[in-house]
């Protein structure tokens with residue numbers, strides 16, 4: 705029997721949102737958001753004025769996309785540019801502080817990617833729903849989620 709492995713690549717910002725030009729950076733995304741808002745007469749999205757490394761946003765996988773939730777609790781989540789080391793929420797302008805925050809990628813991200821990409825997109829979630837709150841408070845994830853990262857469980 706031939707075992708055919710079909711990989712479903714995880715998507716970063718440039719593969720998650722289609723745009724006239726690929727969205728390979730936060731700045732490119734803001735420009736797209738500005739142009740969409742301009743069509744309805746809305747002001748441009750807020751830009752950061754500084755960086756606060758003491759606050760972290762945590763990268764996770766949702767339906768095959770790398771995203772992070774706003775760490776200021778406004779409820780927004782954003783598709784992540786590949787290799788980004790910081791995060792900015794245009795919805796609440798960094799909790800009204802105007803600062804970007806650190807973006808933390810999961811330990812073992814390479815192994816995690818390989819494991820998740822062996823699944824269909826509809827099953828590409830990490831961490832599990834129960835672990836999601838723990839991810840943000842640094843308490844760690846469950847053995848199953850650690851196993852996906854290729855870490856000791």
Ligand SMILES: [Zn+2]
Nearest residue numbers: 774778793796
């Ligand atoms: Zn926010």
Ligand SMILES: [Zn+2]
Nearest residue numbers: 832835846849
């Ligand atoms: Zn878990």
